[in-house]
Amino acid sequence: MNELISGGCSCEAVRYSLVGPLNDARSCHCSMCRRIFAAQASVCAEVDAERFQWVKGEDQLTSHVGEQGYGVQFCRHCGSTLSITYQGLIHSLTLGCVDGDPEVAIAQHIFVDSKASWEVIPETATQFDKYPE
Ligand SMILES: [Zn+2]
Numbered sequence: 538m539n540e541l542i543s544g545g546c547s548c549e550a551v552r553y554s555l556v557g558p559l560n561d562a563r564s565c566h567c568s569m570c571r572r573i574f575a576a577q578a579s580v581c582a583e584v585d586a587e588r589f590q591w592v593k594g595e596d597q598l599t600s601h602v603g604e605q606g607y608g609v610q611f612c613r614h615c616g617s618t619l620s621i622t623y624q625g626l627i628h629s630l631t632l633g634c635v636d637g638d639p640e641v642a643i644a645q646h647i648f649v650d651s652k653a654s655w656e657v658i659p660e661t662a663t664q665f666d667k668y669p670e
């Protein structure tokens with residue numbers, strides 16, 4: 538489906554839209570993702586840069602770029618983590634900031650062998666100890 542999908546941060550300073558669908562949603566349980574997203578895991582879906590646009594507040598984003606060229610973009614006011622960039626281009630979106638039902642499911646749980654001791658992943662979920670081959 539090529540539906541318009543929207544999302545934004547918790548204080549609504551930053552808003553975006555994209556032409557769907559969202560693909561390849563993954564939840565990563567590695568220790569870096571748990572810290573970056575302050576949660577049990579990251580949940581992100583890749584997005585095509587040509588189908589994505591910031592509607593409001595792009596200048597309100599702050600970024601942290603890691604050594605491998607991946608960056609995290611978050612709202613400088615409320616701290617919501619909205620997106621991941623790779624070499625400066627939008628790469629994926631955090632599903633937690635997408636509005637409503639974007640009709641996407643988590644296809645893979647990755648780096649499950651480093652998940653937090655207190656997290657229970659449903660047995661029916663597709664899981665990989667590390668990164669899928
Ligand atoms: Zn905000």
Ligand SMILES: [Zn+2]
Nearest residue numbers: 565566567570
């Ligand atoms: Zn990770």
